[in-house]
Amino acid sequence: MHIEPSFRRRYQKALADQVMIKAVKLGTGRLRGKRAQAIEEVGQERWANFRNRAEAIRLHVIQHLDQYLEQLIDNVLKKGGHVCLAKTGEEAVRYIEELAKKKNAKNIVKSKSMVSEEIHLNPALEKMGCKVIESDLGEWIIQLANETPSHIIVPAMHKNRFQVADLFNAVNTGPKIPAETADLCAFARQYLRQQFMNIDIGITGCNFAIADSGAVTICTNEGNARIVSALAPTMVTIMGMERILPSIEELAVMLSLLARSATGQKLTVYNTLSTGVRIGEELDGPQEFHLVIVDNGRSKLLGSKYEKVLNCIRCGSCLNACPVYRNIGGHAYGWVYPGPIGAVLSPLYQGMDKYGELAYASTLCGACHVACPVKIPLHDMLYALRNDKVELEKKGELVEDITFKGWSAAFATMSRYRFSIRMARRFQFPLVKAGKIAFGPPPISDWLKYRDMPALPDKFFHEVWPELNKDRKE
Amino acid sequence: MTFGGVILKASLFVTCIADMMYAEVGESTVRVLRRLGVDLDFPEGQTCCGQPAYSCGYHKEAAHVAKKVIEVFEHSERIIMPSGSCASMVHHGYPELFRGDPVWEKKAHEFVHKTYEFSQFIVDVLGVTDVGATFNKKVTYHSSCHMSRLLGIEEQPKTLLKNVKGLDFVELPYAFDCCGFGGTFSMKLSDISGAIVEEKVDHIVETGAEVLVGCDLTCLMNIGGRLSRRGIPVKVMHLAQVLDQGV
Numbered sequence: 001m002h003i004e005p006s007f008r009r010r011y012q013k014a015l016a017d018q019v020m021i022k023a024v025k026l027g028t029g030r031l032r033g034k035r036a037q038a039i040e041e042v043g044q045e046r047w048a049n050f051r052n053r054a055e056a057i058r059l060h061v062i063q064h065l066d067q068y069l070e071q072l073i074d075n076v077l078k079k080g081g082h083v084c085l086a087k088t089g090e091e092a093v094r095y096i097e098e099l100a101k102k103k104n105a106k107n108i109v110k111s112k113s114m115v116s117e118e119i120h121l122n123p124a125l126e127k128m129g130c131k132v133i134e135s136d137l138g139e140w141i142i143q144l145a146n147e148t149p150s151h152i153i154v155p156a157m158h159k160n161r162f163q164v165a166d167l168f169n170a171v172n173t174g175p176k177i178p179a180e181t182a183d184l185c186a187f188a189r190q191y192l193r194q195q196f197m198n199i200d201i202g203i204t205g206c207n208f209a210i211a212d213s214g215a216v217t218i219c220t221n222e223g224n225a226r227i228v229s230a231l232a233p234t235m236v237t238i239m240g241m242e243r244i245l246p247s248i249e250e251l252a253v254m255l256s257l258l259a260r261s262a263t264g265q266k267l268t269v270y271n272t273l274s275t276g277v278r279i280g281e282e283l284d285g286p287q288e289f290h291l292v293i294v295d296n297g298r299s300k301l302l303g304s305k306y307e308k309v310l311n312c313i314r315c316g317s318c319l320n321a322c323p324v325y326r327n328i329g330g331h332a333y334g335w336v337y338p339g340p341i342g343a344v345l346s347p348l349y350q351g352m353d354k355y356g357e358l359a360y361a362s363t364l365c366g367a368c369h370v371a372c373p374v375k376i377p378l379h380d381m382l383y384a385l386r387n388d389k390v391e392l393e394k395k396g397e398l399v400e401d402i403t404f405k406g407w408s409a410a411f412a413t414m415s416r417y418r419f420s421i422r423m424a425r426r427f428q429f430p431l432v433k434a435g436k437i438a439f440g441p442p443p444i445s446d447w448l449k450y451r452d453m454p455a456l457p458d459k460f461f462h463e464v465w466p467e468l469n470k471d472r473k474e
Numbered sequence: 475m476t477f478g479g480v481i482l483k484a485s486l487f488v489t490c491i492a493d494m495m496y497a498e499v500g501e502s503t504v505r506v507l508r509r510l511g512v513d514l515d516f517p518e519g520q521t522c523c524g525q526p527a528y529s530c531g532y533h534k535e536a537a538h539v540a541k542k543v544i545e546v547f548e549h550s551e552r553i554i555m556p557s558g559s560c561a562s563m564v565h566h567g568y569p570e571l572f573r574g575d576p577v578w579e580k581k582a583h584e585f586v587h588k589t590y591e592f593s594q595f596i597v598d599v600l601g602v603t604d605v606g607a608t609f610n611k612k613v614t615y616h617s618s619c620h621m622s623r624l625l626g627i628e629e630q631p632k633t634l635l636k637n638v639k640g641l642d643f644v645e646l647p648y649a650f651d652c653c654g655f656g657g658t659f660s661m662k663l664s665d666i667s668g669a670i671v672e673e674k675v676d677h678i679v680e681t682g683a684e685v686l687v688g689c690d691l692t693c694l695m696n697i698g699g700r701l702s703r704r705g706i707p708v709k710v711m712h713l714a715q716v717l718d719q720g721v
Contacts, residue, residue: 003662015665323652327669361663363656363670364529365619383570386531404527408535411490412542417521421494436702446661450668451699454495461493461500465516468504472513 002397003357011332011361020158024150024329027157028320034264035317035371042260054257055375057250058311061242065302065310068211068244069293075214081276081289085241089119089296096203096236097124099290103234105130105200111218111225112136113205114314115238115294117149117336118349121203133195135224137188141167150330152316152337153262158329192224202232202286206239207313208254209291212247215275216291219258219268226272235274235286241293242310248273254313261315261373297349306381309344311374318378321371324361333358340368340378347385359385418462425456482600483513485550487543487589489560490522491691499691502718503556503592509721510600514554519546523555525563528571529657537571541578544568544585552599553589556714558621558689561591566624591621593689593713597630603637608720610640614683616674616697617649618690631689631713638716646686647677655696671700678708685709687716 014020039047061068073083086092100108108130110116122132122143134143141156142149144167149155156164165179168187177187204225208217216237218225229235245251259265276289301307319325319339330338335346335355343362346355359382362368368378410416431437432455440448447453484507488500507514523543528536547553555561565586572578596602615632622628636643654660654670661667674697678686686701686708688694698710 011663012665015669323654323670323673324663324666327666327673360659361666363619363652363654363659363667365652365656366623367619367650367652370623380570383529383531386529387533388531390531391533400530400532404530404532404535407527408532408538411521411524411539414519414521417490438703443661446664447699449664450671450703451696452702453699454695456494457497459497461488461497462516464497464501468501469516472515 003360007332007334007357007361010334011328014328014332017329019160019163020329021327023158023160025326027151027154028326031154031263031316032320035261035320036264038260038264038266050253050257051373051375053253054313054373055311057245057253058313058374059308061244061246062302062307062310065242065244068246069241071211072209072214072244073291073293075212076276076289076291077214079214079276079289080279081214081291084290084292085295086292087295089294092119092238092292092294092296093121093124095290095292096121096238097128099234099236100125100128100130100201103200105234107195107198108132108201108203109195109199109228109232110134110136110139110203111205111220111228112139112155113203113238114149114152114336115205115240115296116203118296119238119294121238133192135192135195135222135228136220137185137222140188140192144168144171148331148336150338151319152314152339152341154316158331196227196231199228199232201234201236202228203236203238204228206237206243207258208243208245208251209239210246210248210251210273211244213275215248215273217251217255218272218274219255219270220272221263221265221269223270226270229272229274229286230284232286234288234290235276236290236292237274238292238294241295241298243313257373258313258315261313261317261371301348305384306344306348308376309341309348309378309381311376312341312345313374314341315373317371317373318368321367323363323365323367333361340382341376344378344381344385352385352389356385356389359389418460421456421460425460428456431455481511481513482552483515484552484554484595485547486514486516487520487523487547487553487555487560488516489555489557489691491560491695492556495695496691496712499556499712499714502712502714503554506596506605506714506717507554510596510602510605512554512600515550517546517550523560523563523567524571525560525567526657528563528567533571536567537578540568540571540582544578544581547585547588548581551588552595553585554592554595555589556592556689556712557691558591558618558625558627559692561589561594562620562624564589591625591627591689593631593634594625594627597633603633605634605637605717606721607717608639609716611684612642612644612682613685613687613716614644614646614678614681615649616646616653616678616686616688616693618688618693619650619652621689622650627689631687634713634717635687639720641716644681644683646681646683648673651677653693653697655693657692660696667696668700671696675700675704675706679706683708685711685716687711687713689713 084095134140138156151157206216278285325339343358366379437453524536524539568582572582653674654667
């Protein structure tokens with residue numbers, strides 16, 4: 001597989017940014033450690049049971065997605081909400097643009113939503129002249145930096161507190177804020193609270209929509225989604241079409257699994273269930289509620305060998321487990337979702353042509369599928385995507401095509417295999433120095449950039465075997 | 475040693491990496507198993523398990539080689555591989571490669587059922603946890619990915635190591651983290667691979683161990699290559715070589 005220069009540039013830039021990598025390693029390390037501790041507390045066996053139940057719930061939902069979608073939509077409508085079922089990201093954006101126009105909205109406050117990143121909602125709304133404010137601390141930091149999230153649950157993981165202080169001080173009119181976490185949080189709290197006061201439209205993401213009640217569940221550690229949903233006269237919730245649970249029963253399993261997998265918490269601090277518009281004598285809640293359900297490539301996976309990827313609950317645990325993610329961060333992956341889940345989702349949602357190479361951005365170590373709370377076989381999917389790339393799309397690389405055809409022909413016959421390794425041994429001498437190879441031509445030059453390689457020895461094992469086997473009685 | 479009066483027969487699938495680069499690992503594997511009473515043969519015709527092509531997406535090419543391997547070991551009762559990753563290729567890759575094939579699917583499953591990784595065979599099949607070796611060194615152990623996560627072999631090699639006389643075992647921090655090899659990943663995305671192996675080497679240095687032991691030669695070649703490039707005098711050994719010491 002040919003690695004596109006654009007991807008190469010992205011990850012090389014990331015590798016060179018030691019400040020960023022240090023922040024990512026610190027962040028992923030913390031999350032990984034806390035998750036491990038949480039599992040230890042629960043006990044390995046119970047954790048395994050938890051995962052099995054969660055997997056079964058998600059599989060059931062995905063297999064009956066049409067039914068649950070219908071039920072969800074019915075219940076939202078019954079409770080006075082509006083629903084947009086958007087086939088594409090553009091459709092979803094257009095619906096929200098229309099709404100903003102109708103409401104003559106000036107101030108839009110958002111809580112965290114990866115789907116909104118996926119459909120590029122903010123730039124569209126800003127182009128209309130709306131002021132869009134991200135109220136999740138991490139999202140706000142990257143909004144100030146004019147960047148995209150680098151992690152699914154910790155969008156500003158790649159920044160350290162000094163960088164955050166610089167960003168905050170750029171919008172701060174008061175005395176300079178020191179680069180201390182407590183001071184930075186206090187400033188963010190004070191600044192963001194003001195934004196809530198004159199909110200026209202509130203936009204939230206959705207962790208799980210509950211089919212039998214039409215409620216949307218939003219989990220935050222900052223309480224910002226709760227404020228958005230309580231204060232906004234018009235509330236919009238954006239969700240991926242697969243993020244449904246049948247009832248509140250299943251939510252109990254998923255919430256405790258989500259928090260433990262994501263951050264090692266027993267439960268996220270604020271778990272908000274919102275059933276849309278305020279009814280009768282209720283004191284808060286929006287007057288208008290719109291649920292925007294986004295397909296954007298998801299439905300084509302139903303019934304395919306990649307269907308299980310729709311089980312994903314966006315906990316980010318596979319990112320923290322991935323040695324590649326930990327060493328290049330999220331932006332290098334190129335699309336919204338990074339890490340192993342991104343390496344699988346990006347080509348499936350956005351096309352193999354565009355992101356197929358991400359399937360090769362993995363050592364195939366399998367840490368991702370072990371980390372996944374809903375047991376998505378990410379590891380197997382990376383193999384399958386590579387195979388699709390080569391065999392279905394005929395998008396192998398010419399050199400690699402020839403190499404593996406030749407390899408296959410030679411290694412299927414012992415005599416040819418032995419002949420080829422003998423030839424390699426005979427002609428390696430210009431490269432060998434003191435029993436090892438440190439310099440050489442491509443492609444081994446790539447290996448030799450970081451490591452030495454042992455020279456092929458004087459005797460292969462099959463040449464030693466007759467001597468070893470002398471005394472064996474047949 | 476015999477097992478209930480029966481001499482266990484087994485075949486060595488030495489793997490191409492051991493055949494080509496590390497004959498001494500193959501030799502130690504043979505000596506250790508024979509000392510334990512295993513009647514070991516080395517079927518002619520064996521080459522490679524097919525993993526390089528399989529993990530690059532070239533399933534047809536991998537299947538072509540895998541069929542040859544299955545034929546070579548057709549009459550073997552048990553197959554022992556001194557490589558966790560190659561054994562997991564057999565266990566996970568072969569059923570996948572031949573899924574739905576009327577002839578080869580069955581053969582692939584038969585092959586899987588009789589194939590063992592080296593330490594797994596000694597501990598789980600032979601029931602041996604002390605092979606009687608002596609090795610007076612401070613040793614740490616890298617738990618390779620496919621062996622631990624796909625085959626579930628975590629404790630067997632460590633049990634064997636801890637029972638070696640004189641051996642001072644020290645746990646490797648983040649032992650389960652990948653070493654960054656990943657087959658052609660180490661060349662295609664060598665800069666990322668280089669960054670990952672650097673972390674592994676740093677952790678090894680932290681332990682103060684004199685020897686790094688593993689059960690996967692490609693991981694060991696990767697880690698050893700980085701140690702060598704940095705001039706760090708930690709010796710890299712396959713488990714079989716350690717179990718072959720001092721007897």
